[in-house]
Amino acid sequence: MNQKLSEQVAQLADSLTKAKFATILTGAGISVSSGIPDMEMMDDVFGLFAESTLESRPEVFYQAFHRNFIDPIFAHGPNITHRTIAELERNLFIHGVVTTNVDYLHELAGSHNVAAIWSSLNVNHCLNCGRIYEISVLKNVVPHCPVCGGLISPDPVYRHIATLPDQVRQADEWMDSSDLTIVVGSNGYYSHTSTRQIININPKANAFDHEAKLVIRASAEDTFTELAHQLELKVE
Numbered sequence: 001m002n003q004k005l006s007e008q009v010a011q012l013a014d015s016l017t018k019a020k021f022a023t024i025l026t027g028a029g030i031s032v033s034s035g036i037p038d039m040e041m042m043d044d045v046f047g048l049f050a051e052s053t054l055e056s057r058p059e060v061f062y063q064a065f066h067r068n069f070i071d072p073i074f075a076h077g078p079n080i081t082h083r084t085i086a087e088l089e090r091n092l093f094i095h096g097v098v099t100t101n102v103d104y105l106h107e108l109a110g111s112h113n114v115a116a117i118w119s120s121l122n123v124n125h126c127l128n129c130g131r132i133y134e135i136s137v138l139k140n141v142v143p144h145c146p147v148c149g150g151l152i153s154p155d156p157v158y159r160h161i162a163t164l165p166d167q168v169r170q171a172d173e174w175m176d177s178s179d180l181t182i183v184v185g186s187n188g189y190y191s192h193t194s195t196r197q198i199i200n201i202n203p204k205a206n207a208f209d210h211e212a213k214l215v216i217r218a219s220a221e222d223t224f225t226e227l228a229h230q231l232e233l234k235v236e
């Protein structure tokens with residue numbers, strides 16, 4: 001552990017301890033380094049994820065969707081960053097997480113207050129009757145509705161579910177209440193952060209740098225491993 005990171009994490013830990021209402025904003029960077037793909041990176045293959053492909057050639061759609069997206073998520077599971085963030089919530093250091101990630105890994109790690117503003121793979125709806133199914137339905141090669149037989153559509157692919165505005169409203173509400181926002185691995189697709197204090201964790205420069213009180217130029221893994229150590233969190 002280099003000295004500079006250790007000192008910066010000490011500042012981060014101090015800010016978390018003093019904050020009355022802290023939120024964490026996460027993006028692609030927290031999952032990608034563990035080999036988990038993200039919607040932000042999937043633009044190249046989004047052509048395949050057009051609704052017309054899902055409906056006209058569901059086998060082709062789901063084969064690509066599983067190979068590029070679902071299989072790596074199930075194979076890797078939550079990483080040290082997801083698990084530390086869940087512990088921060090359990091120990092009341094933070095109120096919750098706002099994420100543009102759709103991989104559902106914050107919840108799988110144990111986080112309860114999650115605003116998934118691009119929806120999540122735990123929301124899948126039947127294109128015929130509209131019933132909603134959890135992430136486990138995606139383990140099927142081509143998932144169909146057990147009730148009516150209709151084709152199942154993973155919500156993040158189209159983002160047209162009625163619950164989505166609620167997630168954004170929830171995210172904005174938490175941010176408006178926050179006296180500290182910790183931004184981790186975000187590319188800035190959501191930028192409604194605390195107006196009072198921002199700490200930005202990212203190996204690369206990004207849009208949050210100039211307004212951040214502290215910029216930690218390191219990976220999420222290194223930073224959160226050190227943070228868990230300094231706060232004596234028991235991360236399983």
Ligand SMILES: [Zn+2]
Binds near residue numbers: 126127131149
């Ligand atoms: Zn149905």
